[in-house]
Amino acid sequence: xxxxxxxxxxxxxxxxxxxxxxxxxxxxxxxxxxxxxxxxxxxxxxxxxxxxxxxxxxxxxxxxxxxxxxxxxxxxxxxxxxxxxxxxxxxxxxxxxxxxxxxxxxxxxxxxxxxxxxxxxxxxxxxxxxxxxxxxxxxxxxxxxxxxxxxxxxxxxxxxxxxxxxxxxxxxxxxxxxxxxxxxxxxxxxxxxxxxxxxxxxxxxxxxxxxxxxxxxxxxxxxxxxxxxxxxxxxxxxxxxxxxxxxxxxxxxxxxxxxxxxxxxxxxxxxxxxxxxxxxxxxxxxxxxxxxxxxxxxxxxxxxxxxxxxxxxxxxxxxxxxxxxxxxxxxxxxxxxxxxxxxxxxxxxxxxxxxxxxxxxxxxxxxxxxxxxxxxxxxxxxxxxxxxxxxxxxxxxxxxxxxxxxxxxxxxxxxxxxxxxxxxxxxxxxxxxxxxxxxxxxxxxxxxxxxxxxxxxxxxxxxxxxxxxxxxxxxxxxxx
Amino acid sequence: xxxxxxxxxxxxxxxxxxxxxxxxxxxxxxxxxxxxxxxxxxxxxxxxxxxxxxxxxxxxxxxxxxxxxxxxxxxxxxxxxxxxxxxxxxxxxxxxxxxxxxxxxxxxxxxxxxxxxxxxxxxxxxxxxxxxxxxxxxxxxxxxxxxxxxxxxxxxxxxxxxxxxxxxxxxxxxxxxxxxxxxxxxxxxxxxxxxxxxxxxxxxxxxxxxxxxxxxxxxxxxxxxxxxxxxxxxxxxxxxxxxxxxxxxxxxxxxxxxxxxxxxxxxxxxxxxxxxxxxxxxxxxxxxxxxxxxxxxxxxxxxxxxxxxxxxxxxxxxxxxxxxxxxxxxxxxxxxxxxxxxxxxxxxxxxxxxxxxxxxxxxxxxxxxxxxxxxxxxxxxxxxxx
Numbered sequence: 001x002x003x004x005x006x007x008x009x010x011x012x013x014x015x016x017x018x019x020x021x022x023x024x025x026x027x028x029x030x031x032x033x034x035x036x037x038x039x040x041x042x043x044x045x046x047x048x049x050x051x052x053x054x055x056x057x058x059x060x061x062x063x064x065x066x067x068x069x070x071x072x073x074x075x076x077x078x079x080x081x082x083x084x085x086x087x088x089x090x091x092x093x094x095x096x097x098x099x100x101x102x103x104x105x106x107x108x109x110x111x112x113x114x115x116x117x118x119x120x121x122x123x124x125x126x127x128x129x130x131x132x133x134x135x136x137x138x139x140x141x142x143x144x145x146x147x148x149x150x151x152x153x154x155x156x157x158x159x160x161x162x163x164x165x166x167x168x169x170x171x172x173x174x175x176x177x178x179x180x181x182x183x184x185x186x187x188x189x190x191x192x193x194x195x196x197x198x199x200x201x202x203x204x205x206x207x208x209x210x211x212x213x214x215x216x217x218x219x220x221x222x223x224x225x226x227x228x229x230x231x232x233x234x235x236x237x238x239x240x241x242x243x244x245x246x247x248x249x250x251x252x253x254x255x256x257x258x259x260x261x262x263x264x265x266x267x268x269x270x271x272x273x274x275x276x277x278x279x280x281x282x283x284x285x286x287x288x289x290x291x292x293x294x295x296x297x298x299x300x301x302x303x304x305x306x307x308x309x310x311x312x313x314x315x316x317x318x319x320x321x322x323x324x325x326x327x328x329x330x331x332x333x334x335x336x337x338x339x340x341x342x343x344x345x346x347x348x349x350x351x352x353x354x355x356x357x358x359x360x361x362x363x364x365x366x367x368x369x370x371x372x373x374x375x376x377x378x379x380x381x382x383x384x385x386x387x388x389x390x391x392x393x394x395x396x397x398x399x400x401x402x403x404x405x406x407x408x409x410x411x412x413x414x415x416x417x418x419x420x421x422x423x424x425x426x427x428x429x430x431x432x433x434x435x436x437x438x439x440x441x442x443x444x445x446x447x448x449x450x451x452x453x454x455x456x457x458x459x460x461x462x463x464x465x466x467x468x469x470x471x472x473x474x475x476x477x478x479x480x
Numbered sequence: 481x482x483x484x485x486x487x488x489x490x491x492x493x494x495x496x497x498x499x500x501x502x503x504x505x506x507x508x509x510x511x512x513x514x515x516x517x518x519x520x521x522x523x524x525x526x527x528x529x530x531x532x533x534x535x536x537x538x539x540x541x542x543x544x545x546x547x548x549x550x551x552x553x554x555x556x557x558x559x560x561x562x563x564x565x566x567x568x569x570x571x572x573x574x575x576x577x578x579x580x581x582x583x584x585x586x587x588x589x590x591x592x593x594x595x596x597x598x599x600x601x602x603x604x605x606x607x608x609x610x611x612x613x614x615x616x617x618x619x620x621x622x623x624x625x626x627x628x629x630x631x632x633x634x635x636x637x638x639x640x641x642x643x644x645x646x647x648x649x650x651x652x653x654x655x656x657x658x659x660x661x662x663x664x665x666x667x668x669x670x671x672x673x674x675x676x677x678x679x680x681x682x683x684x685x686x687x688x689x690x691x692x693x694x695x696x697x698x699x700x701x702x703x704x705x706x707x708x709x710x711x712x713x714x715x716x717x718x719x720x721x722x723x724x725x726x727x728x729x730x731x732x733x734x735x736x737x738x739x740x741x742x743x744x745x746x747x748x749x750x751x752x753x754x755x756x757x758x759x760x761x762x763x764x765x766x767x768x769x770x771x772x773x774x775x776x777x778x779x780x781x782x783x784x785x786x787x788x789x790x791x792x793x794x795x796x797x798x799x800x801x802x803x804x805x806x807x808x809x810x811x812x813x814x815x816x817x818x819x820x821x822x823x824x825x826x827x828x829x830x831x832x833x834x835x836x837x838x839x840x841x842x843x844x845x846x847x848x849x850x851x852x853x854x855x856x857x858x859x860x861x862x863x864x865x866x
Contacts, residue, residue: 103687103770105791125691147636154633160640161611176839181766181793181816183833184863185652185844186597189610189643193636210693233546239569239664278695281718338632342546370634371547407635414637425637426627433618433626434639436850440843452638 001063003042003085009063010045010087013055018093020044029088032073032080033134036333037416041068041082048093050110050167050202057200058173060087066446067171069200071111071142074134076334077415079146079195079451086449089200091141097121098203106164108205111141115148118206126208129156132411133319144201147193149411151244151318154369155277156209158411160192165205168198171446175202190437195413196448198441212277215243216287217311220299221268225249225364228270229344231297232368235274236341238293240286242369243277249348251328251363252321252376259324262317265301272299272368273318275311321365322376329361329378331387333394336412337401341371350400351375358393360386372410373401399424414452422454435459485529491536493617493625493656499532500654500856501623509859512650514555514592517578521596521820522649524828525860532654534591540564541657542631548662549614549631554591554655559583561590570662573606574599577752582745591655597647600752601698601713604789606663610646615659618645620652621852631659644847650858651866652851666715669697671744672726674735675709679780683773685733686710686790690769694726700751701795703776703786710735710790711747754787755796761804761822762796767815769793778810801826833863 001009011019020026021043030038042065047053060067066086073080082088094110100121101107107122115135118128131150132138142148143159144166164180166188176199178188191198222228228247235242248256248271257264264271274290276283294302305311325332339347348364355362355377363376375397379390398408398421408414408421422431431453439459441447450456490496503510511528513519514535534555541551545568552561558572558579565571566581572590576598579588588598594609594616606612615629618641628641645655676682682701689699689712698713710730714722723740730738741747756762765788767775772788775795779786782803788795799807801823808817808830819832841864848855848866860866 101770102691104768104793105690147640149634149636157607157611158634160643161607170839170843174839176843178840179816182840183816183818184841184866185847186610186643186647187840187843187847189640189646193640210691212695213693236548237546239667241664279693279716279722281721282695282716285717338630338634340544340547340549340632342544367634371632372634406632407630408637410632410634411636418637422637425630429624429626430628430638432624433620433628433641433851436620437639437641437644437847440846440850 006059006063006065007043009059010043010056013059014045014047014052018046018048029070029073029082029090032070032075032078034076034078034415034417037078037081039082039084041088042085044088044090046090046093050094053089053091053094053200053202054169054173054175056087056089057169057171060446061172061444066449068448069141069145069196071139072114072137074138075142075146075413075415076336077409077413077417079413079415081416083449091139094202102126105208106205107208108203109140111144111201111204112139114139115143122208123211125211127211128162128206128208129153130159130162133322140204141201144192144204145194145196146411146413149372151246151367154245154367155241155243160189162207163188163192163204164207166191166201167203168201170199171442171444195415195452197438197452199447212243214280214283215275215277215311216283217273217275217305217314218291219303219314220272220274220294221265221301222270222272222297222299224269225348226345227298228272229368231272231294231299232341232344234293234297235290236369238289240276240290242274242290244273244275245369246273246318247271247366247368248318248321249364251361252365255324255328255363256317256321258327259320260313260317262313264317273314325363325376325378328363330380330382332379333377333390335373335375335377335394335397336409337373337398337406338410339371339373339401339404339406341369343404344368344371347373347400347404351397354393354396358389360390360393367410370410371406395421416451419452419454485531487531487533489533489536493619496532496537496654496656497619497623497625499530500619500621503530504622504854504856508856510856512654512858514589515557515587517588518592518596518598520824521832522861523832523865524824525858528859534589537656543568545570549633549659550662551631551657551659552590553657554589556590557586558588558590558593559586565662566665569665571665572660573602573612573663574609575602575752576600577756580749580752583749590658594646594658595648595650595655600755601700601748601789604696604698604791610643612661613642613646613658614661616642616645617656618653619656621854621856625656629659633661649862651848651862653857666697666719667717668719668742669713669715669744670719670723670740670742671711671713671747672723672730672738672740673709673711673747674727674730674738675707676735677707679773679776681734682708682710683776685730685735686772687769688733689726689729690791692729694722698748699790701772701786701788701790702751702754703779706780708776708786711751713744713748751787754785754798757798757821760798761801761826762798762820763804763807764818764820765795765797765811765815767793767795767812771812771815774812775815778807778812781810782807804830837864
């Protein structure tokens with residue numbers, strides 16, 4: 001099938017107004033939240049129903065054309081970067097809340113529903129815990145694809161802990177129902193976080209939980225991140241599991257304060273936000289303890305949120321940190337490395353050394369409880385060589401995280417941006433095992449190709465005799 | 481060679497993998513096992529000439545107390561690991577049967593627990609093994625040793641193969657070691673319990689507790705011959721105060737004989753023990769939590785005894801083997817049933833997994849053929865004869 005024949009078919013399936021092919025219209029979809037990467041697809045299809053999604057995928061399969069599913073496009077690893085000559089399937093029209101079933105603590109939604117809309121739909125009694133900073137716009141389909149986390153996942157877990165059912169369209173157009181309770185392999189668990197490479201979810205059933213009875217929030221200021229890190233260790237060692245425990249360093253405080261005017265002291269070396277939630281008795285007893293532990297670790301100022309407005313301001317300041325970096329530098333690379341929490345001080349020192357060596361500013365914002373760092377490597381594209389230097393520095397920071405026993409990504413995903421770092425964490429046999437899963441779901445490699453895996457790989461026939469693929473013959477791909 | 485079984489007890493990952501590689505090359509199948517506490521679960525498959533046991537892969541490789549993580553070889557008995565974690569005031573929040581340090585019968589290994597997806601009352605708060613495993617090292621059917629995940633509590637690099645292997649009953653390969661997340665051991669705990677004789681009242685009481693912001697560690701149901709109760713465990717700094725509050729809610733919901741006790745270990749040991757059956761048949765039922773009353777009524781019709789996770793819709797129903805078919809017919813529509821403990825004759829007669837063909841099963845077959853292409857591991861034990 002020719003490209004124009006495929007486009008005509010997509011128009012027949014979705015309605016002509018929902019298939020974009022004009023270069024200006026396509027440009028909108030050229031990048032996701034990571035704008036360093038840009039790629040114009042053959043076409044953008046905007047199906048309006050799950051059946052249309054299935055038909056679009058089926059049409060792509062029959063035409064042998066790859067496709068990429070996209071939610072709100074807020075991802076930070078280039079996971080929704082289009083494929084040239086491929087179709088981008090935008091799921092923004094699938095935003096119906098299908099069922100709210102609080103008797104079973106569950107909600108069923110379409111993939112385009114925003115993360116925050118889910119909590120709104122089950123409020124005031126329940127909420128959906130994963131809360132990425134982009135939650136007001138990011139879609140649940142994207143959260144499922146990326147296994148999104150957020151500030152509260154140290155206590156509450158990640159998207160994967162809340163997905164209890166999925167309707168998935170596989171790359172050949174087959175619709176599969178996956179339920180957490182079905183006997184057999186946990187295909188649901190394998191699908192969540194697979195970054196759109198195993199298929200596309202068209203209906204999502206989620207577990208929601210009761211809103212905590214009590215929430216207590218404080219922000220403590222320290223002279224240095226290492227003292228704030230000591231406070232984190234002391235809190236966790238005391239057996240306290242805060243709902244959230246977040247740290248910002250001097251540079252990110254400066255940027256965020258300029259944006260939100262929360263009254264943060266600009267000469268503080270670190271701000272530590274600690275939020276406890278849960279039953280009132282438990283929360284109150286532990287909150288006193290947290291204040292003491294912060295003071296013992298050298299906090300020079302501890303501010304307790306005395307109202308919901310004060311709490312909201314603390315969180316607004318934290319969640320604004322990324323966007324506010326525009327006040328510090330015209331551009332930045334954000335990393336998403338994870339380290340064992342006990343190595344925090346050592347790795348931050350290493351990041352400082354690297355920043356000095358490269359002559360660049362690095363701001364640190366992180367989920368301190370789970371050791372998930374978001375170093376923001378600031379640069380100016382107008383200065384010759386600086387973007388490249390920034391990228392190199394960002395790579396070294398990732399490597400420092402892996403060397404400390406951590407991970408290249410805690411919540412942003414591998415996408416295109418971090419696939420080159422995959423060999424830092426995984427050896428060939430590990431990557432081969434990943435590929436086996438990929439091949440079981442998508443043997444023709446049509447779903448979001450070129451993501452996650454560091455090199456293109458094919459799916460051999462299994463079981464059966466070896467046959468050389470034309471791409472192998474030409475040296476484009478290798479077989480495992 | 482029929483009837484003669486080679487027992488392999490490798491002490492290294494490489495040796496374990498080479499058993500699989502050799503078997504694969506020679507066209508043999510291999511039966512994988514840990515502590516042997518759940519060997520009878522699954523379909524009755526053909527006998528394998530080789531048994532591969534993890535007994536000598538029994539090191540606690542790492543316990544990173546400051547990071548609340550650990551790396552355990554598959555053959556580590558969970559009870560032994562728990563003792564070690566307890567010295568640092570920590571625990572692996574898994575409490576399936578046959579794994580309590582306090583019990584004399586505690587042979588369940590972490591590899592077997594993860595491979596079978598087994599869990600206990602703590603699943604209410606902390607999830608199943610799949611929710612606590614951060615990473616895994618496995619030997620695939622062809623002897624490839626592969627790692628996935630990591631050792632940190634937050635990580636999305638690569639596919640989450642640990643979830644795929646959790647609950648796969650050894651049909652994709654042998655779990656060699658698991659990286660797990662630990663939790664602080666609660667400072668104290670107390671349990672509120674209340675009884676009732678009407679399934680609807682008891683189920684409604686459990687539902688009310690599930691919907692309240694109580695952060696219970698466990699919320700269980702126990703039911704036998706038309707009478708039963710709800711058990712709610714509170715843990716933390718002020719558990720008794722909180723359990724009193726739960727007790728008040730139980731009374732308001734119509735439960736009787738409501739009581740609070742701090743001496744609650746035996747209560748929960750009984751709930752765990754109720755998940756296994758030595759003489760009868762044990763059916764694990766997963767239904768919507770709101771269908772709990774119907775599950776209890778179905779159990780009553782068949783003389784069944786129930787323990788279960790009220791808020792999760794997971795019930796373990798023990799019945800006489802002759803009553804299993806009657807139970808399956810009486811359960812509410814949409815309930816998924818797995819036959820766990822049962823006499824071999826019954827397991828040969830009824831598919832323990834419930835047979836439902838469809839695209840999901842076809843996808844599972846594809847997964848099996850990729851990870852264990854020559855069908856070496858635990859042949860035909862699993863769903864659909866995988």
